[in-house]
Amino acid sequence: MAGADAEADAEAGGTGTDGNGPREHGRRRFLTYLVAAPTLAVATSIGSESAAPSKARAAVPSPPAPADILDLGDVLILAGKPTSGLLVLKIDEEGTVHFRLPREEVGQGLTTAVAMLVAEELDTPLANVRVQLDDARPELLFNQLTGSSNSIRSLYGPVRHTAAAARARMVATAAREWDVRPEDLSVREGVVVGPGGRKASYASLTSAAAGERTEELSGELTATKPESDHSLVGVPTSRIDARAIVTGQQEYTLDLDVPGAKPAMVRRPPTLGGTVKSVRNEAQVRGMPGVLDVVAVETGVAVVAETFGQALDGKDALKVDWGRGTVDGLSDDGIRKKLRAATPPLVVPPVLTDHTDAEFDFAFVSHAPLESNSAVADVRGDRATIWSGLKSPIVAQQTIAAELGLPQEKVTVHVVQGGGSFGRRLFFDAALEAARISKKSRRPVRLMWSRIDDMRHGRMRPATHHKIRATHSLGNVISFEHRVAAVETDFRHGLGEILTANASKLPVAGNATLAQSLFLTTVKSPYNFGVTTQLLGEVPLRMPTASWRSVYSANTRGAEEIVVDELAEKMDKDPVEFRRSFLKSARQRAVLDKVAEDGEWGRKLPEGFAQGVGFHEEYKSRTACLVEIDARDPKEPRVTKAVIAVDVGRPVNPRGLEAQMLGGLTDAISTTLRAGLHIEDGLPLEGSYSQFHYARQNDSPRDVAVHVMPAEEGAEPGGAGELGVPAAVGAIANAYARATGTRPRSFPVNFDVDFDPFPR
Amino acid sequence: MPTHTFSVNGKSVTVDALDDMPLLWVLRDMLGVRGPKYGCGIDVCKACTSHLDGRAVNPCVVPVSEADGGDVTTIEGLADGDTLHPVQEAWLEEDVAQCGYCQPGQIMAAVALLRETKNPSDEDIDAIANVCRCGTYFRIREAIKKAASMMG
Ligand code: FES
Ligand code: FES
Numbered sequence: 001m002a003g004a005d006a007e008a009d010a011e012a013g014g015t016g017t018d019g020n021g022p023r024e025h026g027r028r029r030f031l032t033y034l035v036a037a038p039t040l041a042v043a044t045s046i047g048s049e050s051a052a053p054s055k056a057r058a059a060v061p062s063p064p065a066p067a068d069i070l071d072l073g074d075v076l077i078l079a080g081k082p083t084s085g086l087l088v089l090k091i092d093e094e095g096t097v098h099f100r101l102p103r104e105e106v107g108q109g110l111t112t113a114v115a116m117l118v119a120e121e122l123d124t125p126l127a128n129v130r131v132q133l134d135d136a137r138p139e140l141l142f143n144q145l146t147g148s149s150n151s152i153r154s155l156y157g158p159v160r161h162t163a164a165a166a167r168a169r170m171v172a173t174a175a176r177e178w179d180v181r182p183e184d185l186s187v188r189e190g191v192v193v194g195p196g197g198r199k200a201s202y203a204s205l206t207s208a209a210a211g212e213r214t215e216e217l218s219g220e221l222t223a224t225k226p227e228s229d230h231s232l233v234g235v236p237t238s239r240i241d242a243r244a245i246v247t248g249q250q251e252y253t254l255d256l257d258v259p260g261a262k263p264a265m266v267r268r269p270p271t272l273g274g275t276v277k278s279v280r281n282e283a284q285v286r287g288m289p290g291v292l293d294v295v296a297v298e299t300g301v302a303v304v305a306e307t308f309g310q311a312l313d314g315k316d317a318l319k320v321d322w323g324r325g326t327v328d329g330l331s332d333d334g335i336r337k338k339l340r341a342a343t344p345p346l347v348v349p350p351v352l353t354d355h356t357d358a359e360f361d362f363a364f365v366s367h368a369p370l371e372s373n374s375a376v377a378d379v380r381g382d383r384a385t386i387w388s389g390l391k392s393p394i395v396a397q398q399t400i401a402a403e404l405g406l407p408q409e410k411v412t413v414h415v416v417q418g419g420g421s422f423g424r425r426l427f428f429d430a431a432l433e434a435a436r437i438s439k440k441s442r443r444p445v446r447l448m449w450s451r452i453d454d455m456r457h458g459r460m461r462p463a464t465h466h467k468i469r470a471t472h473s474l475g476n477v478i479s480f481e482h483r484v485a486a487v488e489t490d491f492r493h494g495l496g497e498i499l500t501a502n503a504s505k506l507p508v509a510g511n512a513t514l515a516q517s518l519f520l521t522t523v524k525s526p527y528n529f530g531v532t533t534q535l536l537g538e539v540p541l542r543m544p545t546a547s548w549r550s551v552y553s554a555n556t557r558g559a560e561e562i563v564v565d566e567l568a569e570k571m572d573k574d575p576v577e578f579r580r581s582f583l584k585s586a587r588q589r590a591v592l593d594k595v596a597e598d599g600e601w602g603r604k605l606p607e608g609f610a611q612g613v614g615f616h617e618e619y620k621s622r623t624a625c626l627v628e629i630d631a632r633d634p635k636e637p638r639v640t641k642a643v644i645a646v647d648v649g650r651p652v653n654p655r656g657l658e659a660q661m662l663g664g665l666t667d668a669i670s671t672t673l674r675a676g677l678h679i680e681d682g683l684p685l686e687g688s689y690s691q692f693h694y695a696r697q698n699d700s701p702r703d704v705a706v707h708v709m710p711a712e713e714g715a716e717p718g719g720a721g722e723l724g725v726p727a728a729v730g731a732i733a734n735a736y737a738r739a740t741g742t743r744p745r746s747f748p749v750n751f752d753v754d755f756d757p758f759p760r
Numbered sequence: 761m762p763t764h765t766f767s768v769n770g771k772s773v774t775v776d777a778l779d780d781m782p783l784l785w786v787l788r789d790m791l792g793v794r795g796p797k798y799g800c801g802i803d804v805c806k807a808c809t810s811h812l813d814g815r816a817v818n819p820c821v822v823p824v825s826e827a828d829g830g831d832v833t834t835i836e837g838l839a840d841g842d843t844l845h846p847v848q849e850a851w852l853e854e855d856v857a858q859c860g861y862c863q864p865g866q867i868m869a870a871v872a873l874l875r876e877t878k879n880p881s882d883e884d885i886d887a888i889a890n891v892c893r894c895g896t897y898f899r900i901r902e903a904i905k906k907a908a909s910m911m912g
Contacts (some may be wrong), residue, residue: 011869078821087781106859107857107858107859107860107861107894109856109858125873204851238852238855239855239857241857241860242851242852242855243852243863244860245838245857245860245863246835246844246848246851246852246857246863246864246867247835247838247844247848248794248795248796248834248835248836248864249795249835249836250860251794252797253863254762254788254798255794257792263789281783289778305791306789307780307781307784307785307786307788307789308785308788309782309784309789310781310785312801319807360909368893369859369861369893370797370800370805370807370859370861370862370891370893370894371859371861372798372800417859418798418859419859419861419862420858420893420894421858422893446797449803451799451800451801451802451804482803496859526788538845601778610900655855659855659858659894659896659899662895662896662898663858663894663895664895664897664898665803665895666894666895667895668891688800688802688804688805689800689804689805689891690804692891695895695897696889696890696891696897697885697886697887697888697890697897697900697901698886698889700895700896700897700901701898702882702901704898722778747836
């Protein structure tokens with residue numbers, strides 16, 4: 001497949017630096033600077049610098065994997081500013097290290113992992129490192145997007161080079177003051193130690209180490225520690241914000257104290273994308289207790305009040321005449337018909353060999369982060385300030401500036417730690433809406449979406465339909481075809497721009513083709529199944545969609561893992577043995593073996609219970625999942641046990657990685673067994689967690705083990721945020737099938753409307 | 761406008777609010793106590809879980825008048841100065857939190873459970889209905905068991 005070539009080419013590129021040139025890290029290079037500042041500050045360019053434009057490929061071999069996009073030297077060459085987009089690290093006079101992270105933290109543990117990398121290279125205690133989320137920095141261009149499991153992959157090199165440069169500068173400063181050679185000094189716990197036990201803390205050295213002018217540092221001064229010397233990176237470490245969280249001090253968007261900002265909530269239309277025609281009782285609502293203002297915006301009618309309780313009462317009391325929405329009258333049946341019609345045809349005729357055919361349906365799924373869409377906006381005549389949990393703050397800033405008619409630099413966008421995302425916060429719907437309300441109401445506002453609205457009008461994972469055909473003969477799988485149809489996924493949050501900005505060099509045009517490219521390069525089969533083809537067809541419905549943790553892979557690879565089990569059965573093989581014999585590499589087999597062994601694969605279970613297994617590989621990482629399910633009541637199944645093995649090449653924080661796998665498992669339990677959205681007459685019916693059925697404690701296994709495989713010699717960290725879902729989807733579906741003697745084809749498997757929908 | 765007097769985390773407060781205003785908004789918007797989180801407003805997600813006179817309640821559906829003369833404890837009032845409650849300690853040891861948004865509610869629910877049931881069974885823990893969208897349930901379970909043993 002084309003994506004594999006792009007990878008191979010990227011791996012092969014970028015060799016041959018001289019000692020003083022840009023440092024090479026794997027296939028990426030970085031430039032590091034000493035920055036003019038009162039105390040020590042160093043900076044490294046993010047992304048990559050190709051050695052020279054002449055060395056860059058004339059054309060990007062078709063289409064790059066999204067996770068590799070930020071690695072493309074070509075993108076930054078096009079950006080044309082080699083010193084733009086710097087990661088800055090400062091050390092203050094208390095010896096505290098400050099690092100501004102141009103990414104979003106939403107629970108995935110990025111701030112902790114980055115703090116660990118900094119502490120490791122600086123040989124300073126983790127507690128001395130502060131990581132702050134950066135405001136939107138347009139000069140970072142494409143380098144401030146949090147997604148595609150790419151953050152650690154893209155930051156692993158630059159963060160370490162920055163910290164290594166700071167350490168080298170501290171050591172050099174101490175050496176100069178003591179008149180000794182830097183090689184004779186060491187650093188322990190943020191203190192430089194010299195011959196005869198002389199000591200100088202970073203705090204004491206930072207002013208003397210400071211730069212008077214900004215200058216590029218030689219590669220030697222930014223060389224990172226050999227990974228074999230790591231004493232913190234790779235060690236299970238607790239979150240740096242854990243104490244703030246358990247004491248209630250961690251601030252999310254609506255916990256911020258923005259002077260004068262008033263609570264605002266929006267009454268939304270009865271169907272997706274519906275428009276406001278007129279408000280019938282504005283005067284009455286304005287007269288309600290605490291209500292300060294009622295303003296119509298593109299997405300509904302906002303009520304601004306002294307408290308959220310009052311804003312909520314006000315918006316519920318509104319009587320609005322609504323215009324048509326974008327998919328009025330459309331319901332699940334109609335969508336499913338469109339999806340079937342849009343599924344690309346299978347081409348291998350099933351006549352010459354044995355074959356296995358299967359079709360699958362997956363429902364829409366809400367991201368449903370526990371912190372609903374929210375933002376604070378303070379829009380004035382000549383400037384605006386926004387606070388929100390944003391994974392693509394630059395695109396948010398550009399869009400909001402255009403909307404308000406302000407120059408981009410007059411819009412300050414603060415990125416706030418988010419209460420979950422799962423893909424949702426790639427979009428900035430709340431930030432844009434809050435800006436509109438603040439402008440119209442001429443006051444700062446704190447906008448909160450109600451849960452009902454967040455679930456019904458917030459973005460969702462598109463429904464999909466799948467056709468799979470595998471042909472086999474004489475113990476081999478000869479062909480494996482997978483055709484997918486999905487309701488169009490909106491990628492207009494920056495990732496799309498990253499590709500389309502380079503459209504002349506990339507074979508993409510428009511969102512449909514872009515989706516194809518993303519599909520083709522994120523979905524791949526880990527098995528030697530002969531001729532393997534995977535294709536996507538999209539149904540362009542105007543519904544609020546967004547990629548959901550693991551984008552296409554949860555459904556696509558989940559469905560494939562089900563077919564793998566069915567193939568094994570047809571060919572009279574054990575599912576684990578079958579996978580072993582068709583996987584492509586020893587490291588793939590190692591995670592599978594690990595769960596089979598630790599999970600006692602094949603152990604006897606009572607009637608109604610069963611085991612199931614699944615495997616998945618993406619973003620240079622791989623995982624296997626083994627579950628046991630209690631499906632004695634097929635309507636109320638419960639996963640009772642899960643064993644997961646994960647190999648990310650080089651784990652930075654195994655404890656955080658385990659948490660990511662646990663989260664992926666819970667997502668898979670939810671979406672495979674019970675959680676989904678029904679669309680009826682242009683709107684999801686579900687409006688609360690009890691209706692959406694996201695798993696709770698009593699749906700979760702009481703026994704979970706996650707095994708993090710040791711680092712691989714020379715490997716860099718692979719992606720981890722999305723990895724856990726697809727293998728677990730496969731394992732759970734396979735266990736359910738075995739326990740109930742059924743072949744599940746539609747997900748979630750138990751998907752009744754067992755509630756009275758809220759009024760529209 | 762009626763006046764309501766009650767205590768929040770050991771301090772007496774008085775607010776002017778209609779009797780039926782949910783306690784959650786009195787805490788968050790009038791008193792600036794923002795540990796209890798909004799997740800649904802209808803007693804489903806339990807993100808707002810706090811204590812009223814030692815019992816776990818969901819202030820999004822408790823009218824402020826019900827708090828009159830009572831003692832409200834939120835996550836902010838759980839620790840004794842710098843000394844964390846054993847449940848908070850257990851949460852740190854198990855590194856339970858991911859995004860953390862549900863965790864004030866989870867912790868307050870766990871404290872209430874342990875107050876009634878010294879050694880909760882798996883079934884007792886299953887009965888905690890607080891949603892964790894990040895899926896930290898297994899670590900929550902382990903942390904509750906750890907806290908139970910720490911509280912001996
Ligand atoms: S906000 Fe109170 S239960 Fe959800
Ligand atoms: S930690 Fe994110 S919702 Fe529980």
